[in-house]
Amino acid sequence: MKSSLTTRLARTLFFLIVATTATSMFIVEVFVYDVEDTILELELKAEAEYFKGQLREGRFQPVKTAQLEVVFLPDGEAEALLPEYFQSRDLPFSREVEIGQTTLLVVGERMEAPGGKLFLAQNITIMENREALVQLALAGVAGLMLLVGFIVARTGARYLVRPFRKLTREVLDTTPGTPMPQITTDYRDQEFCDIAEAFNRFLSELEHHIEREKTFVKLASHELRTPLAVMSGALNVLEQRQSLSPADQKTLARIRRAMQNMRDDTEVLLELARNEASDADARTLVLQEIIKNTPLCHPSCPVGNSA
Incomplete structure (x- = not known):
């Protein structure tokens, strides 16, 4: 210790x-x-x-x-x-x-x-x-x-460290988020004032960074989900027409699986960005089924042809 x-x-x-x-x-x-x-x-x-x-x-x-x-x-x-x-x-x-x-x-x-x-x-x-x-x-x-x-040393040490303890408590009580309260800078010693002002500048930059992150999450949530919804609707229309050959249906199925994987990845990334993951959103994935349902393709093969 x-x-x-x-x-x-x-x-x-x-x-x-x-x-x-x-x-x-x-x-x-x-x-x-x-x-x-x-x-x-x-x-x-x-x-x-x-x-x-x-x-x-x-x-x-x-x-x-x-x-x-x-x-x-x-x-x-x-x-x-x-x-x-x-x-x-x-x-x-x-x-x-x-x-x-x-x-x-x-x-x-x-x-x-x-x-x-x-x-x-x-x-x-x-x-x-x-x-x-x-x-x-x-x-x-x-x-x-x-x-x-001995008494003077202990009393003097506590008196000298008192502003440092106050500064430490204020720093420990600071929780990242928006808005974040600024710590006080009304210290008698210039060194503690400099530390408090530097930490306040750091909090301001961190707050701006969190704001930018929230803005990005909002934009990404809309800009990523909308194309996926359009693609899903287009695939449904193609399936309803029932005019596809068996080979085209296999290709369509591959596209739907890829789109579903992309939708899952998007949801995970957005949840991580929002820091909203919870036990209710937890899902169990069976690795064997994922590998079994994933078509294998050589890098030199065309996209539409399965191995």
Whole structure:
């Protein structure tokens, strides 16, 4: 079974909404990750430059707050003095590190004067939790958008196909004959107006063709039956005179059979042209009798001589 235009249009609109929603979600995800990269690449790098200046001026003090930790390890000292997430790092280093339920952005750089390793760690656990909450909210929004998109797609498809359905109903309700009512052309869209006008032109041509056919049937009914009636009357006159030889009587019989066949063919053709054939007009023909009563004649024989 073929799908309807409404279903295809609704499916297409829904797929477009799904693609738009997926693209929007992807852009939001990229933006969220870009925020993390910005913090890592810009804010912590700026903090690192600030503490480098303090180290050069000899005013550096280790920092440890709820969100930020800064540690400097001079050359020659053991890394065991450092927190675990700073140990065994190849410098320069910048990466997101997870310690249990805590997420840190860690930056490590080597200092030449004074010599040593500078590490910074920023706690982004709150932002990570917010990010998970944002992702959950985005998933809910995406589901709501898909539901709304499905409803909009079905409603929009029905609204867009409504004039097409109207045009289809008018075309299906059109019955060939005379006269044939014209379908309406008061559509809002020009394309539907063009289709309606083209169909109306077709109906006009079809109506004219039916009129010509009826005129032809009327003329043919008179012009074909009249000569046959004259020929039948002439044959009756010849038979009533009883002045024909046996050979002429055979020829006359052949002419009468041919005329009768022509009359039957004419009646059939006229009935087909009028489209008036019915069960009451049906007749049973015995093919064997027709073949038996049909005289055989070689193409080279005269018309009056039977084989």
